[in-house]
Amino acid sequence: MVAERRSVGVEEEFLLVDPGDGAARAIAATVLRLDGASARTEPQDGSGLEAELHAEQLETGTEPCVDLDELAAELGRTRAHAAEAADAVGAAVAALGTYPLAIDATAFPKDRNLRVLERFALTGREQLTCGCHVHVGVADDEEAVAALDRIRPWLPPLLALSVNSPFWAGEDSGYASFRSQVWSRWPSAGPYGLFGSAAGYRRVTAAMLATETLVDDGMLYFDARVSQRHPTLEFRIADVCHDRADAVLVAALARGLVDTAVREWRAGRGPDPVRVEELRLHTWRAARSGSSGELVDPTTGRPAPAAAVVERLVEHVGAALEESGDLARVRELLGAVSARGTGADRQRSVFAETGDLRAVIKDATVGR
Secondary structure, three states: OOOOOOOEEEEEEEEEEOOOOOOEOOOHHHHHHHHOOOOOOOOOOOOEEEOOOEOOEEEEEOOOEOOHHHHHHHHHHHHHHHHHHHHOOOOEEEOOOEOOOOOOOOEOOOHHHHHHHHHHHHHHHOOOEOEEEEEEEOOOHHHHHHHHHHHHHHHHHHHHHHOOEOEEOOEEOOOOEHHHHHHOOOOOOEOOOOOOOHHHHHHHHHHHHHOOOOOOHHHOOEOEEEOOOOOEEEEEEEEOOOOHHHHHHHHHHHHHHHHHHHHHHHOOOOOOOOOHHHHHHHHHHHHHHOOOOEEEEOOOOEEEEHHHHHHHHHHHHHHHHHHHOOHHHHHHHHHHHHHHOOHHHHHHHHHHHHOOHHHHHHHOEOOO
């Protein structure tokens, strides 16, 4: 008997590129206008195409799903939609966490974007990065914050499974996810402390906004947060995935984490008190080596082979995955990424074969 399952949806950010030479194309406004989408800078309804900070990007969003096959089909639909919309203006979309070549990105022409770039200067100008955001349905803010407090130690393994951004400004960064390093420059980004309650979450975020450092609440860039627009908990730590199957895997594990965390909360089990300073190191290790090196095991606080830490994660959420009917699918998806490697592995393999970062970009174009 499959238990009632929480909804899950995925937002993916893509780069707009020339299908011939991989050059970045600052044409998001044209794509959106011809597609009939409104050129918003933040998703409104969880589906369709959206603008991002820079004109070389598009964001997609699936409808909420409960079944993983349904989610995979939705990701196929949204990726195809983005590819078709770009193709209509002679461009393509690439599933890359960073643009591999040196570039001066172009702001998408919205007042908010211009305010962000004026305030954050080089930090904003260099944010041509693409992530994968997973939304998991929650009953209310109290449940969301209870889960937020309890998922913290398990977020770095999600990054390790999704890494897809080794190249930056024309060279190998040495990181499997350099996107996460660039993203961490935002003053509000990364791991977060314990909130304790929905009221505690509101106090912290209100205090952050009161400093008048952030442009608005959309810049609360925690690795996971309470969504401002949907009744969801939003996971923001992952790179956009090279393969949509990896996005399904991240989404399944995210839902399992929320289910597990809520059960712990209802049973009166408190969150792990691990400090933010430690979590930053856990995240850094995940960004550096992805799933091919060592990660920090949340159960011990010590390094262990990435495969062992991922297995710890599956064990942690195993009961929830079993009840939702997702355990076998998760193990299948983990086996697939283990066999073929992550997006970062793929990018490095293509570069090793060709010596050409433009070939890396072309290889990552959706629907190639």
